Amino acid sequence: STGATAIADDRRRRRVLFFPLPYQGHINPMFQLAGVLHSRGFAITVFHTHFNAPDASFHPDYHFVLVSGDVMSPTPADSPDTVQATVEHILAVNRSCEAPFRHLLAVLLARRLWLPVPEQEEEEEDDVACLVADAHLLTLLDVARELGVPTMALRTGSAACFRFFTAFPLLCDKGYLPAHESSSELDAAVVELPPYRVGDLPSARSAAAHVQMGEVISRAVTAVATSTGLILNTFDALEASELASLRRDRDLAGVQVFDVGPLHKLSPATSSSLLHPDRSCLDWLDAQPQRSVLYVSFGSLASMSSSDVEETAWGIAGSSVRFLWVLRPGIVSGAGAPPPLPDVLDAAVAGGRGVVVRWAPQEEVLAHAAVGAFWTHCGWNSTVEAVCAGVPMLCTPCFGDQMGNARYVVDVWRNGLMLAGGEVERGKVADAIAAVMGEGGEEVRRRAMELKSSAAESIGEAGSSSIMVDKLVSHIQSL
Numbered sequence: 044s045t046g047a048t049a050i051a052d053d054r055r056r057r058r059v060l061f062f063p064l065p066y067q068g069h070i071n072p073m074f075q076l077a078g079v080l081h082s083r084g085f086a087i088t089v090f091h092t093h094f095n096a097p098d099a100s101f102h103p104d105y106h107f108v109l110v111s112g113d114v115m116s117p118t119p120a121d122s123p124d125t126v127q128a129t130v131e132h133i134l135a136v137n138r139s140c141e142a143p144f145r146h147l148l149a150v151l152l153a154r155r156l157w158l159p160v161p162e163q164e165e166e167e168e169d170d171v172a173c174l175v176a177d178a179h180l181l182t183l184l185d186v187a188r189e190l191g192v193p194t195m196a197l198r199t200g201s202a203a204c205f206r207f208f209t210a211f212p213l214l215c216d217k218g219y220l221p222a223h224e225s226s227s228e229l230d231a232a233v234v235e236l237p238p239y240r241v242g243d244l245p246s247a248r249s250a251a252a253h254v255q256m257g258e259v260i261s262r263a264v265t266a267v268a269t270s271t272g273l274i275l276n277t278f279d280a281l282e283a284s285e286l287a288s289l290r291r292d293r294d295l296a297g298v299q300v301f302d303v304g305p306l307h308k309l310s311p312a313t314s315s316s317l318l319h320p321d322r323s324c325l326d327w328l329d330a331q332p333q334r335s336v337l338y339v340s341f342g343s344l345a346s347m348s349s350s351d352v353e354e355t356a357w358g359i360a361g362s363s364v365r366f367l368w369v370l371r372p373g374i375v376s377g378a379g380a381p382p383p384l385p386d387v388l389d390a391a392v393a394g395g396r397g398v399v400v401r402w403a404p405q406e407e408v409l410a411h412a413a414v415g416a417f418w419t420h421c422g423w424n425s426t427v428e429a430v431c432a433g434v435p436m437l438c439t440p441c442f443g444d445q446m447g448n449a450r451y452v453v454d455v456w457r458n459g460l461m462l463a464g465g466e467v468e469r470g471k472v473a474d475a476i477a478a479v480m481g482e483g484g485e486e487v488r489r490r491a492m493e494l495k496s497s498a499a500e501s502i503g504e505a506g507s508s509s510i511m512v513d514k515l516v517s518h519i520q521s522l
């Protein structure tokens with residue numbers, strides 16, 4: 044392609060620095076983006092914390108730099124699982140990484156210490172084009188700019204979610220936030236931001252937490268507004284009006300918006316999984332009839348109470364469909380392991396009707412012909428992955444951007460259903476599974492297939508995201 048040729052003709056090999064926020068849902072799209080840029084000829088350096096450190100052995104061509112500003116022990120089980128805990132952790136990561144990152148970046152820039160990079164030739168000039176950091180790492184973006192490195196921000200959520208970020212002060216002024224718990228209010232439309240309802244907006248439990256959430260949101264907007272570009276893992280056919288509205292936003296004037304999703308489809312397949320995926324479930328899927336299996340996973344952060352886990356188990360057992368359930372070790376907040384499952388589910392597993400794994404190779408599972416529906420918490424990566432695979436969704440959003448993502452799935456894209464009232468109760472679970480997988484589910488299945496085609500089109504030749512990747516490559520070369 045033109046971008047790759049341009050780089051090959053250029054004597055100087057350009058390097059892009061990456062700094063993901065250390066959570067699985069943020070690491071995956073950052074590594075996918077790095078994969079896209081690496082395939083277009085850029086050299087890659089990844090800065091990371093000890094906490095949730097990526098496995099460098101999966102990326103032998105990349106240069107990794109540990110920024111030892113840790114505020115948590117390095118186990119994913121400790122990952123924050125509420126808005127408040129996440130907000131506090133994000134601020135702490137920024138604070139604690141600032142000094143070590145400044146020092147490391149200054150040393151690396153001065154000495155051009157980009158080794159070990161096996162294929163690098165000595166005479167090759169390897170200069171830094173920019174830092175791409177998660178939009179939640181404002182402090183580190185600021186440090187890079189102070190040291191003369193141009194910046195770009197990656198937002199790992201939807202365009203709609205970032206539009207909500209930019210509208211946050213207005214929504215507070217209008218009295219939508221902080222939201223009250225009464226259900227009539229939670230059901231009210233957010234007139235300024237359709238299709239959201241008040242209950243779809245991330246909300247904090249206390250006044251202090253609300254202030255802190257506002258700070259994190261406004262820092263993310265500043266991180267984008269002060270960068271040369273915003274990179275989003277979405278595509279035009281999915282969020283055309285949301286993207287157009289971001290491009291019109293006067294607070295973001297001068298920031299180019301690159302909607303280059305679905306990134307997992309554009310990137311060469313590599314792993315950035317923090318947990319070891321159990322691939323044996325793919326063999327089991329091979330033996331199941333087409334579209335017969337319900338895939339159940341609530342992502343890497345969301346937690347449930349042990350009674351929710353139990354109701355989920357009873358509901359799956361009672362639905363009589365085949366199932367593949369990801370029961371992450373940290374799924375029950377504060378406990379190291381999931382609770383024991385009810386006998387009825389063990390019996391279903393023993394009888395071959397389903398399997399329970401700790402972590403699945405999700406992209407491959409969703410792409411498997413045996414999978415008929417995805418019961419999900421609607422994290423943005425899971426949502427995009429389901430869209431690309433044409434798999435209809437059953438939504439139980441937990442926190443943060445997930446309620447908003449579910450709103451789009453249910454009301455705008457119509458490729459999924461909400462679990463009645465969002466309540467996990469065995470009877471409702473079994474009914475919802477029947478609704479999405481059974482005869483009544485034709486419409487969501489049809490919409491899921493339509494979205495799958497539009498996702499494929501966007502990354503095809505002359506597709507909107509393919510064009511955007513070319514633009515992104517030129518933009519980075521121009522920095």
Ligand code: UDX
Nearest residue numbers: 068071200340342343344369402403405422423424425
């Ligand atoms: C978090 C937030 O919850 C989400 O709303 C936000 O948009 C990004 O950060 P997370 O909860 O981890 O993300 O969910 P999600 O965005 O869906 O990301 C999970 C990733 O882990 C996906 O890429 C998924 O493919 C992968 N995964 C999940 C696996 O590889 N195996 C599994 O068993 C489960």
